[in-house]
Amino acid sequence: MGKRGWKRRIESLRLQILEHENKIKKERAKSFPERGLIRHWEIEIEAFKNSLNKALKRLMK
Numbered sequence: 001m002g003k004r005g006w007k008r009r010i011e012s013l014r015l016q017i018l019e020h021e022n023k024i025k026k027e028r029a030k031s032f033p034e035r036g037l038i039r040h041w042e043i044e045i046e047a048f049k050n051s052l053n054k055a056l057k058r059l060m061k
Contacts, residue, residue, distance in 0.1 A: 006059040013052040020045050 001009070020041045027033045027041075 001058075003059060006055055009055050010052060010059065013048050013055065017045055017048050017052070020048070 024038050024041050027038050
């Protein structure tokens with residue numbers, strides 16, 4: 001993957017993180033938030049962050 005591809009990947013991961021953070025905020029604002037769903041999104045955010053860090057390292061090479 002070239003630099004342009006890595007930049008697109010990084011932007012995509014950042015957007016996914018933001019979308020999941022917004023989902024968590026909306027769920028927590030409910031009277032009875034579904035904790036399992038929130039935990040699922042938190043785990044996905046961690047995976048996205050790990051992928052983001054790897055992509056940033058690859059871009060810097």
